[in-house]
Amino acid sequence: MQLTIERSALLKALGHVQSVVERRNTIPILSNVLLSAGRDRLAFAATDLDMEMVDEAEATVNVEGQITAPAHTLYEIVRKLPEGAEVSLLYSGDDPRLVVSAGRSRFNLPVLPAGDFPIMSTDSAGASYVMPKEDLARLIDKTRFAVSTEETRYYLNGLYLHTVAEAGVALLRAVATDGHRLALAETPAPEGAAGGPGVIVPRKTVDQVRRLLDDAAGPVEITVSAQKIRFQMGEASLTSKVIDGAFPDYLRVIPKGNDKQADIDNALFAKAVDRVATISAEKSRSVKLAFDNDRVKLTVRNMEAGQAEEEVEIGYSDEPFEIGFNARYLLDVAGQITGENAAFRFADPASPTLVLDPGDPGVQYVLMPLRV
Structure with a gap:
């Protein structure tokens, strides 16, 4: 693999994917980012086995190929390179190192085979819909502060995203509670959302999606199945498992007769x-x-x-x-x-x-x- 890529494009994509990677890993490959070069694009992928982040950026690819490198180390190197730098990435089978160079800087990073990198499968069944990024950001911002951090009640450790019908109007609703407080936010359901299952999106996934929304330029495409949820924002996409559990009947908690x-x-x-x-x-x-x-x-x-x-x-x-x-x-x-x-x-x-x-x-x- 041999390519050249502009620092800002590399930094943006790496910033998206490396945030998924846990700082401490017992499985070495999970500390790495998968780099895939081909057709004037460099694709990035990172996972913690529950969530997978994928992004890509334009690059001048001389030799196509795939390899994995330490995600956080690579990100820190690129972050500290001067603005406007052209970054060269080189990996040949002769040397078990990824060579990262820009100007007079040169780094050799250890690698692991791309074939060992776990890829998350995608579910075709479910619902798919598109919504403005501002609407999704609002649903998250208004509710995520109430998500529980108590691991014993794991089914409260996420945002319950589902559709409801009120007075003949379909609404997309997000609900979070930790047993002491509850937050609910809703917006008119986008076309195609009504047929989807209600899912509990894990807290870490919610935080990653909110971070991606700040960089997103256009609407968000959301695909929901009973086991997974996928958010596509331009070149970047995040696929996550959902929490396997039943969210409590929150409507019983919302008081109706407070006078x-x-x-x-x-x-x-x-x-x-x-x-x-x-x-x-x-x-x-x-x-x-x-x-x-x-x-x-x-x-x-x-x-x-x-x-x-x-x-x-x-x-x-x-x-x-x-x-x-x-x-x-x-x-x-x-x-x-x-x-x-x-x-x-x-x-x-x-x-x-x-x-x-x-x-x-x-x-x-x-x-x-x-x-x-």
């Missing part, structure tokens, strides 16, 4: 929560909210650090009551509100609270209260 409503200036409230939470106990981070006649008093008590109080003016005319929340969860939800105000709907201090965003009717958040 007390507080309209709160989101920015003012978030800053107040952040201030009083400064002295909260790190584990619970609980903050008590006392609602009464167009104001809410935030209180945090910590036996060691003292006490903090702050009042915020709000729109509230129901009977006075108190409720407690994890400050971190309040701030996470506040960070997703697009409008000036957030609408909090309560039932009682022990029941789930519904948070709505008047600026984006397609999202809902549910917070479980704490005892304070």
Whole structure:
């Protein structure tokens, strides 16, 4: 294999694929990126056996061929080369090394045979649809903060992507929950999405897709089957296994009869929560909210650090009551509100609270209260 490629094109493609590679691997080939040169293109592939990232870039190919090289090392080398450099990659069977050279820099990297690299199979059955990258980014941004990191309930370690029909309209919906909070976002379902199965997309896959969306120029093609999901964005594509498990019936968690409503200036409230939470106990981070006649008093008590109080003016005319929340969860939800105000709907201090965003009717958040 012998080729020349512009540094920026090489860096962009390598940046996409190397992020899939785990830093520590017991299987050596999984630390490598597969390089395939042919027809004036250099293709890249990396995998962790649960997810596969593929990308390609234009190159001047003198000798076609395939080889694998250490992904992170190669990426760091290319990243540190000067901008505008022409990078040469050379591998011949005589020397078991990949020679990377640019200007006066020259590196020799160990290689492993391309034949040992595992390729993920693709499923033909399922649904395929195309959606604007902005719509997919919104679904991810509004919900991924609520994905669970608790490995014992593995079926919560991802984003539940599925279609629903409401009032005769098909919607593509993303839901995430960790048992303490729930985030839901929806958008009109693209053509072809309605026939697809509901799948739980793993947290790592969601993060990789969101990173790819920043570089994507056009719409995203999504192919979903019961076992895998594939995202195609221009030259780059990501194929991932989905979590084999049943997502809980989240509709039972979303409260329907919460009759007390507080309209709160989101920015003012978030800053107040952040201030009083400064002295909260790190584990619970609980903050008590006392609602009464167009104001809410935030209180945090910590036996060691003292006490903090702050009042915020709000729109509230129901009977006075108190409720407690994890400050971190309040701030996470506040960070997703697009409008000036957030609408909090309560039932009682022990029941789930519904948070709505008047600026984006397609999202809902549910917070479980704490005892304070």
